[in-house]
Amino acid sequence: MNEEKMVLSHEPVPGYRTIFHITVVVAVLYLGAIFLWPFI
Amino acid sequence: MTNFMPPAAIFIIGALFVPLIKGKLKSAFMLLLPVIAFATLVKMPEGNYWTLNFLDYNIIFGRVDRLSMVFGYIFTIISFIGILFALKVEDDLQHVSALLYAGGALGVTFAGDFISLYIFWELLAISSTFLILARRTKQSQAAAFRYILVHVFGGLCLLAGIVIYIQNSGTAEFSYIGLSGTGSYLIFIGIALNAAIPPLHPWLQDAYPEATVTGAVFMSALTTKSAVYLMVRTFPGTELLIWLGAIMTAIPIFYAVLENDIRRVLSYSLINQVGFMMCGIGIGTQLAINGTVSHAFCHILYKALLFMSTGSVLYMTGKIRCTDLGGLYKTMPLTCLFCMIGAASISAFPLFSGFVSKSMIISAAAYGKMTIIWLILQFASAGVFHHAGIKVPFFTFFSEDSGIRTKEPPLNMLLAMGIAAFFCIAIAVFPAPLYNILPYPVDYVPYTGAHVVGQLQLLMFGALAFCLLILSGYYPAELRAVNLDTDWFYRKGGRLFYYIMDKILNGLNSVSEKVFVGGLAGYLGRISRDGPVRAALLAMVPAWVISGKAGEKLDQKKTFLRMAIETGTSPVGINAAWATIFLVLVYLLV
Numbered sequence: 001m002n003e004e005k006m007v008l009s010h011e012p013v014p015g016y017r018t019i020f021h022i023t024v025v026v027a028v029l030y031l032g033a034i035f036l037w038p039f040i
Numbered sequence: 041m042t043n044f045m046p047p048a049a050i051f052i053i054g055a056l057f058v059p060l061i062k063g064k065l066k067s068a069f070m071l072l073l074p075v076i077a078f079a080t081l082v083k084m085p086e087g088n089y090w091t092l093n094f095l096d097y098n099i100i101f102g103r104v105d106r107l108s109m110v111f112g113y114i115f116t117i118i119s120f121i122g123i124l125f126a127l128k129v130e131d132d133l134q135h136v137s138a139l140l141y142a143g144g145a146l147g148v149t150f151a152g153d154f155i156s157l158y159i160f161w162e163l164l165a166i167s168s169t170f171l172i173l174a175r176r177t178k179q180s181q182a183a184a185f186r187y188i189l190v191h192v193f194g195g196l197c198l199l200a201g202i203v204i205y206i207q208n209s210g211t212a213e214f215s216y217i218g219l220s221g222t223g224s225y226l227i228f229i230g231i232a233l234n235a236a237i238p239p240l241h242p243w244l245q246d247a248y249p250e251a252t253v254t255g256a257v258f259m260s261a262l263t264t265k266s267a268v269y270l271m272v273r274t275f276p277g278t279e280l281l282i283w284l285g286a287i288m289t290a291i292p293i294f295y296a297v298l299e300n301d302i303r304r305v306l307s308y309s310l311i312n313q314v315g316f317m318m319c320g321i322g323i324g325t326q327l328a329i330n331g332t333v334s335h336a337f338c339h340i341l342y343k344a345l346l347f348m349s350t351g352s353v354l355y356m357t358g359k360i361r362c363t364d365l366g367g368l369y370k371t372m373p374l375t376c377l378f379c380m381i382g383a384a385s386i387s388a389f390p391l392f393s394g395f396v397s398k399s400m401i402i403s404a405a406a407y408g409k410m411t412i413i414w415l416i417l418q419f420a421s422a423g424v425f426h427h428a429g430i431k432v433p434f435f436t437f438f439s440e441d442s443g444i445r446t447k448e449p450p451l452n453m454l455l456a457m458g459i460a461a462f463f464c465i466a467i468a469v470f471p472a473p474l475y476n477i478l479p480y481p482v483d484y485v486p487y488t489g490a491h492v493v494g495q496l497q498l499l500m501f502g503a504l505a506f507c508l509l510i511l512s513g514y515y516p517a518e519l520r521a522v523n524l525d526t527d528w529f530y531r532k533g534g535r536l537f538y539y540i541m542d543k544i545l546n547g548l549n550s551v552s553e554k555v556f557v558g559g560l561a562g563y564l565g566r567i568s569r570d571g572p573v574r575a576a577l578l579a580m581v582p583a584w585v586i587s588g589k590a591g592e593k594l595d596q597k598k599t600f601l602r603m604a605i606e607t608g609t610s611p612v613g614i615n616a617a618w619a620t621i622f623l624v625l626v627y628l629l630v
Contacts, residue, residue: 005363005364005520006363006519006520007363007517007518007519007520008300008362008363008435008440008517008518009517010510010513010515010517011513012511012512012513012514013511013512013513016508016511016512016513017512017513017514019508019511019512020508020509020511020512020514023504023508
C-alpha cells in the first residue's frame with residue numbers, strides 16, 4: 001500500500017526561520033540575565 | 041506466613057503449566073497467577089521467610105521490608121497488565137518466558153542473600169532473551185545474541201564480586217555494601233550493566249526494539265528496575281551514582297532525537313528515566329530514595345503504557361518507524377489517547393504520574409545544593425518531553441499522513457492500556473497511597489504553585505522549541521539507519537578486532553607452518569629417515585680423505601656405505617665396532 005520512505009525531512013515553512021532566530025536570541029539573553037543577575 | 045508460596049515461585053511454577061493448558065482456561069490461569077501473587081504480597085508482614093541452609097550459608101527467599109514490598113507490588117501489577125496485553129498471542133514460548141521473567145524479578149526483589157539473588161538474576165537474563173528470540177527475525181536473533189553475551193558478562197562480574205564478598209564477610213546475606221574493595225566494585229558493575237548505566241547501556245536500545253510486541257512491555261518494566269531496586273538496597277548515597285545518573289539523563293536525549301524507530305526512541309527515554317533514579321540513589325537522602333522508588337513505580341506503568349501503545353501500532357500495521365507512520369489518530373483514536381497519557385506522564389505534566397515522583401528527585405538535588413546536577417536534571421526533563429512526550433505520539437499518530445488505514449488492536453490490548461493509563465492518572469491525582477508505601481515517611485507536597493507553574497513553563501517552552509524546530513526546518517530528518525552508540529565497540533569494533541586478530545593470528549599460524557612444519561619438521565624428517573647414513577658418512581668421510589681417497593673413489597666409498605646401511609648389509613665387524621664405541625661412551629658419560 002505504502003512504499004517505505006528512506007527519509008522523513010522537515011521542510012521550512014516561510015517566515016519561521018526568522019521567528020526561530022529571534023526566539024533563540026531572546027532566550028539566550030533571558031537565560032544570560034538570570035545567570036548573571038547574582039553577579040551584577 | 042511460610043504456609044504461602046513465595047511470589048516468585050507462583051510465577052515460575054505457573055509458567056511450567058502454561059503449555060499444558062489450552063484455550064480460555066489458559067488465559068484465566070495466566071491472569072490468575074499475578075492475582076494470587078498480589079494477594080500473597082498483601083498478607084506478607086515484614087521479616088525473613090522461606091529460609092534454608094545451603095553449604096553453611098543462609099539462603100533467604102523472602103526478605104520482606106518496605107523497600108522490597110514496593111517493588112513486589114509494582115512487578116506484580118505490571119505482570120498482570122503485561123499478561124492481559126499478551127493474552128491473544130498464541131505462542132507459548134512468549135508466555136512461559138514472560139512468566140519466568142516476572143518470577144525472576146520477584147525473586148531478585150525478595151532475595152535476602154547473594155546466592156539466591158544470583159540464581160534469579162540469571163533467570164532474568166535468560167528468560168528475557170527468549171522474549172527477543174521469539175520475534176523470530178534475523179535482526180532479533182542477532183540482537184538476542186548480543187543481549188545474552190552482554191548479560192553473561194554482567195552476570196560474571198556480579199558472580200566474581202559475590203564470591204569475593206562472601207569470602208571476605210563470611211556470609212551470603214547482604215544489605216548496604218558501598219564502594220569499597222574489588223568485590224563491591226564488581227558487584228556494582230554487574231548491577232550497573234542491568235541498570236544500563238553508560239557506557240554499559242547500549243544493549244538496551246539494541247534489544248528492546250527487537251523484542252516481540254508483548255515481550256518489550258515486560259522488558260521495559262523488569263530488568264532495569266530490578267537493578268534499580270538492588271542499587272537502592274546496596275549502594276545508596278554513592279556519590280559516583282549522582283554523576284553517572286546525570287550523564288544517563290542527558291546523553292540519550294541526543295540519540296533519541298536522531299532515532300527513526302519509535303521503540304528505540306522509547307528505549308533511550310527509558311535510559312534517561314533510569315538516570316533520574318540513579319541520581320536519586322546517589323544523593324541518598326530519604327527524599328531522594330523515596331523519589332527514586334516512587335519514580336520507578338510510576339515509570340514502570342507509563343513506560344509499559346508507551347510500549348503497549350506503540351506495540352499496538354506495530355501489531356496492527358507491521359511498521360514502527362517515523363518514516364512509515366503518521367496520521368494514525370484517525371483509525372486508532374483510543375491507542376492514540378493512551379499513548380498521549382503515557383507521554384504526558386513521562387513528561388511530568390501536572391495531574392500525570394511523573395509529576396509526583398520525578399520532582400522528588402529534582403527537589404532532593406536542589407535541597408542538597410547540587411546546582412549543576414539540578415540544571416542537568418531540568419535539561420533532561422525538557423529533553424524527555426521533547427522526544428518521548430512529543431516526538432513519539434506526534435510522528436506515530438499525527439505528522440504527515442502515511443495513508444495507513446487500520447483499526448484498534450484487540451480488546452485485551454486496549455484493556456491493558458486502559459488499566460495502565462488509569463494508574464498513571466490516579467497516582468498523580470491521589471499520590472497518598474503511593475507515598476504511604478514508600479521506604480521512608482513522606483513529607484512532600486507535589487502540588488505547590490511554584491512547582492506547577494515552574495513545570496508548566498518548562499514543558500511549554502519545550503513544546504515551543506519543538507514547534508519552531510519543525511517549522512523552521514532545523515529539526516533533524518528521520519533516516520532509515522541504525523545509529524550506533526557505545527555498541528560500536530562490539531558491533532563495528534568487534535569486527536575490527538576480529539579482522540586484526542585474523543590477520544595477526546593467521547599470519548602467525550602461516551609463519552609457524554612454514555618454519556615448524558615445512559622447515560624444521562621437514563629437516564627432522566629427513567634426519568630421521570636417513571640419519572644413520574648421514575652419521576656414518578660424517579664419521580667415515582674425514583677418515584677416507586685423510587687416507588688419500590678422493591674424487592671417484594671417494595664417491596664409490598660413499599655409495600657403498602649408503603647402500604650397506606640402507607640394506608642392512610654392512611659387515612658384522614663394523615656394527616660390532618659401533619656398538620663397542622657406544623657402550624664406551626655410555627660408560628664414560630654415566
